[in-house]
Amino acid sequence: MGKRVGMEVSIAAAEAVRQSKVDVISAYPITPQTHVVEHLSEIVANGEMDAEFFCVESEHSALSVCVGSEATGARSFTCTSSQGLALMSEITYIVPPLRLPILMILSNRTLSAPLSIWNDHSDVMSIRDCGWIQYFCENGQEVYDHVFIGYRLGEDRDVLLPVIVNMDGFTLSHVIEPIELIDQEKIDKFLPPYAPIYTLHPDRPVTMGAFALPSIFAEAKKAQEVVIRSSIPKILEVWKAFGDMTGRYYQPIETYKAEDAETLLLTMGSFGETASVAVDTMREKGKPVGLVKIRLWRPFPFDAFKEATRRAKRIVVIDRAVSVGGPGGPVASEVKSAVYGEESRPMIYDFVAGISGRDVSPSDFIKMVEKAEIEINEGNKEGYEIYGVRE
Amino acid sequence: MTKPENEWTWKELTVGNVILEPGNASQYRTGDWKTLMPVLDKDLCIHCGLCYIYCPDMAYNLDADGFFIADLFYCKGCGICAKECPTGAIKMVVEQEE
Numbered sequence: 001m002g003k004r005v006g007m008e009v010s011i012a013a014a015e016a017v018r019q020s021k022v023d024v025i026s027a028y029p030i031t032p033q034t035h036v037v038e039h040l041s042e043i044v045a046n047g048e049m050d051a052e053f054f055c056v057e058s059e060h061s062a063l064s065v066c067v068g069s070e071a072t073g074a075r076s077f078t079c080t081s082s083q084g085l086a087l088m089s090e091i092t093y094i095v096p097p098l099r100l101p102i103l104m105i106l107s108n109r110t111l112s113a114p115l116s117i118w119n120d121h122s123d124v125m126s127i128r129d130c131g132w133i134q135y136f137c138e139n140g141q142e143v144y145d146h147v148f149i150g151y152r153l154g155e156d157r158d159v160l161l162p163v164i165v166n167m168d169g170f171t172l173s174h175v176i177e178p179i180e181l182i183d184q185e186k187i188d189k190f191l192p193p194y195a196p197i198y199t200l201h202p203d204r205p206v207t208m209g210a211f212a213l214p215s216i217f218a219e220a221k222k223a224q225e226v227v228i229r230s231s232i233p234k235i236l237e238v239w240k241a242f243g244d245m246t247g248r249y250y251q252p253i254e255t256y257k258a259e260d261a262e263t264l265l266l267t268m269g270s271f272g273e274t275a276s277v278a279v280d281t282m283r284e285k286g287k288p289v290g291l292v293k294i295r296l297w298r299p300f301p302f303d304a305f306k307e308a309t310r311r312a313k314r315i316v317v318i319d320r321a322v323s324v325g326g327p328g329g330p331v332a333s334e335v336k337s338a339v340y341g342e343e344s345r346p347m348i349y350d351f352v353a354g355i356s357g358r359d360v361s362p363s364d365f366i367k368m369v370e371k372a373e374i375e376i377n378e379g380n381k382e383g384y385e386i387y388g389v390r391e
Numbered sequence: 392m393t394k395p396e397n398e399w400t401w402k403e404l405t406v407g408n409v410i411l412e413p414g415n416a417s418q419y420r421t422g423d424w425k426t427l428m429p430v431l432d433k434d435l436c437i438h439c440g441l442c443y444i445y446c447p448d449m450a451y452n453l454d455a456d457g458f459f460i461a462d463l464f465y466c467k468g469c470g471i472c473a474k475e476c477p478t479g480a481i482k483m484v485v486e487q488e489e
Contacts, residue, residue, distance in 0.1 A: 210408065219400060220401070223402070
């Protein structure tokens with residue numbers, strides 16, 4: 001076992017970036033991402049890390065710098081939140097088809113308006129379809145671990161895709177947690193130097209990012225779509241290798257007391273730990289409730305999800321973003337699509353809860369489960385509401 | 392290009408759609424965008440080369456007799472050369488079948 005220390009999660013994330021021997025860091029400060037990049041700039045300025053730190057003038061530039069540096073073969077990192085991601089969004093769509101395995105930590109924060117600095121998932125949902133591999137982390141250890149996992153996976157020649165590690169703003173980013181640090185020798189073994197297929201180099205000229213006529217664009221998109229869909233075995237393989245090294249094995253869909261559960265709570269990100277407390281309380285009272293947590297959001301692990309939920313009668317989805325004017329929250333919408341073709345499918349009730357950082361306690365999860373069970377038993381098939389709103 | 396774009400399958404594309412053959416833009420016929428083409432009146436031409444300098448597609452080349460002539464394979468028919476020509480030697484005319 002490595003050393004276990006009390007550490008702010010943002011600092012642990014920055015330490016993971018240092019241990020990953022990143023060559024280029026490019027970022028623009030925004031709450032609640034700041035502690036990650038502040039710590040990295042200190043490490044670089046102190047000469048404790050052999051990297052270039054680019055202080056750019058915007059998030060659009062932050063990711064653009066990473067595109068250029070990654071194209072030369074430099075391992076690159078950026079980190080942002082909320083409005084910063086919105087400003088960066090143009091470039092987020094450009095990275096995956098160029099097959100540049102940049103890693104970004106998103107310290108998830110609400111998108112304005114109203115202006116808010118607190119946590120929910122509206123920022124990342126705005127770029128849901130951009131083609132990055134996307135993990136959601138439940139605690140600081142998972143954030144730290146997924147920096148190594150993300151680089152190893154993204155840089156695999158069968159994958160070569162960028163990776164987003166979602167870390168709930170404040171709830172995770174500003175909290176001090178026990179983190180088990182991994183020895184550098186182990187990291188070096190797990191994460192070999194980046195060996196790209198093509199790089200920008202004057203001696204070997206290539207064109208990256210050329211335009212495509214309608215006669216070839218669809219072929220390029222299909223190639224991108226197939227690569228991310230077929231990356232799941234590799235994602236599992238990397239998690240397995242990481243588990244063999246650390247004893248921490250991750251899965252695309254994780255469950256807690258779900259085996260015999262009639263009602264499943266479904267969460268993504270840091271809500272998982274609070275929800276598990278609620279599950280324990282309900283179990284003590286003999287209620288067959290379990291928990292399903294989505295760790296891998298893109299590519300969506302349809303098979304693992306169906307397997308984890310096929311015995312349940314009801315799924316109570318906790319969404320952290322609103323799809324305004326749409327079918328409910330983005331997670332519920334996804335989950336409904338996932339089970340639509342199944343012969344016997346669970347009823348789904350969707351709560352948007354904890355938007356803009358409003359606290360959701362174990363008792364709130366219990367209330368949501370009770371409300372959903374009543375509504376579903378009364379025949380409500382379109383269950384969707386924003387939880388806890390004052391009428 | 393080894394074969395036309397509309398014959399490539401998605402499996403044949405390079406990783407990241409990288410183009411390995413540098414300078415292949417010269418194989419791209421932009422000349423078929425135009426409706427008007429420049430025609431030079433050699434009697435009025437003073438060989439100043441402004442058409443060559445201003446042409447945004449570098450379509451003009453110097454011929455053996457010292458005249459700058461637009462290569463219609465690349466010329467998009469924008470008319471900048473005709474606009475800039477100080478003696479009015481270049482006229483834009485409706486493109487005709489050769």
